[in-house]
Amino acid sequence: AQSVAQPEDQVNVAEGNPLTVKCTYSVSGNPYLFWYVQYPNRGLQFLLKYITGDNLVKGSYGFEAEFNKSQTSFHLKKPSALVSDSALYFCAVRDIEQAGTALIFGKGTTLSVSS
């Protein structure tokens, strides 16, 4: 069965420091991986995705994520955090080789960036 784990409920970082939000996944085949962000009273917004190719993918708002097949991880990173990055972040996976189309989401990680 497909699953996503976000081991940290909350990540706290000071503005200007690098941030990492962790995600590990489990699929039977090869994964498509996604990161979404949710701001209060707003819908989920797409940040970036890994489909194939370069393991380091770049997305919106200066975020990037690194796909590591051996560790089954897809951690979200940003070199310099902004207070405005404070939000709820979700990692999601889709198993390429399964017939279903559903994105499976993690429980989410709250990122808090202090000034």
Next chain:
Amino acid sequence: DTGVSQDPRHKITKRGQNVTFRCDPISEHNRLYWYRQTLGQGPEFLTYFQNEAQLEKSRLLSDRFSAERPKGSFSTLEIQRTEQGDSAMYLCASSLGGGGLNTEAFFGQGTRLTVV
């Protein structure tokens, strides 16, 4: 704004009543999804349409839930005989679909259902 709109944004209903939610996807998107999100959890998949065909349903979608997408445009999600456990945020998403599943989905702001 993602371009996916949901109506209503909030719904309070008494237990046992029926409710219906509407989703208008981004106009050129042929795929439409419904998800449910409860506090402290990520979105959970409910059902998926490609054009007007409902191609996939989750085990979470009990017999009290029904979804339609007539003419492959907007979609409705109906919950019959609501229960307190149905209280959640119901999210709709849409995406472009070709042969692969690598396109990202765009989400609406959701409909928050409270069953009292």
